[in-house]
Amino acid sequence: MRIENAEVIVTSPDRNFVTLRLTTSDGHVGIGDATLNGREMAVAAYLSEHVVPLLINRDAHRIEDTWQFLYRSAYWRRGPVTMAAIAAVDMALWDIKGKAAGMPVYQLLGGASRNGIRAYGHASGRDLPELFDSIRKHQDLGYQAIRVQTAVPGLKSVYGVAAQAQSSGKRYDYEPAQRAALPAEEDWDTRAYLKHLPTVFEAVRSEFGEDLPLLHDGHHRMTPIQAAKLGKALEPYDLFWLEDCTPAENQEALRLVRQHTTTPLAIGEVFNTVWDYQTLITEQLIDYVRSAVTHTGGISPMKKILDFAAQYQIKSGIHGPTDISPVGMAAALHLDLSIHNFGIQEYMQHGDATNLVFEQSFTFVDGYLHPGDKPGLGVELNVDEAGKYPYQTAYLPYNRLHDGTVHDW
């Protein structure tokens, strides 16, 4: 089974997506997600200029060998562009292997370890009534775990708070990347945030009770001592996790946070290899691995990271907002269903146009996802539909403090 054709398809139904589509000599078609929010065309060029020519005539069954070849033969290792490109190849080959075997990918990964995949959704509000409405709306959709993000008094716009105007004029749940020639500038004040956030969780707990699992994303904005202070302040509200409390390139910084709080910690959506987790995992400085299959080189290396984490009782919390295409989401779901150390899955629903471009067989019922039982990943790309939506320039926002200093966004 040889790879005969490889195409890179960029489409922008509700947002930009990069998809690799491989066709084999015996007619199987496999697809993989290579979407890197705000830098999509860099991955598209990496694939079409440097990877596609290497794939033609390779044995489509040799997933591990192809992965190692692409990773090691480039000489230049790691990085989000490289790893998103390799991820698309890896996913497409798993899709093909599943179709050739007549099995869903999770069966090839060892079969189901659970009946369904608990998902969390993103609730947000500019004030408490709007936040409570958003939580109720998510509960009505079936979500049984909720991420809570809120505006901070005195700040114009805050990460994770929906209903910020999109340049298209449409509201697309919370989508931070805006279609515009330049990135939007937002403002930030860590002291105001640290003061405000515990009051929000106190209000949410008194409105919704003790049982609802609640999550929060700090989005890399705190220093280690600030993160420690926040984790401690949130302990009475029993969070499922506090995510990305510091920019964790400095893995040792988490030692300080860990010494001061028992709030569970989740990190890693911007990471792209196991090496980004080495200290975090071996010293048990985190509780959940947050990487995306799409940004971490695909299903094969993500399974290795999660198996490594399992030895330290660290669980999965795979990245899954709308900057992951339905293909990348399906890849996550096959892993979630098969691994033993599953924690929770992030799930933000795509828009109608995206759902027509990517025909999906995964389901979301009563708060639980399932990848379905179609052979392969269970997602098909409708090429005609994709062709209706050319790439549109879009950037993630960035932050400045009140004195004008650029801050982590």
Ligand SMILES: [Mg+2]
């Ligand atoms: Mg996050």
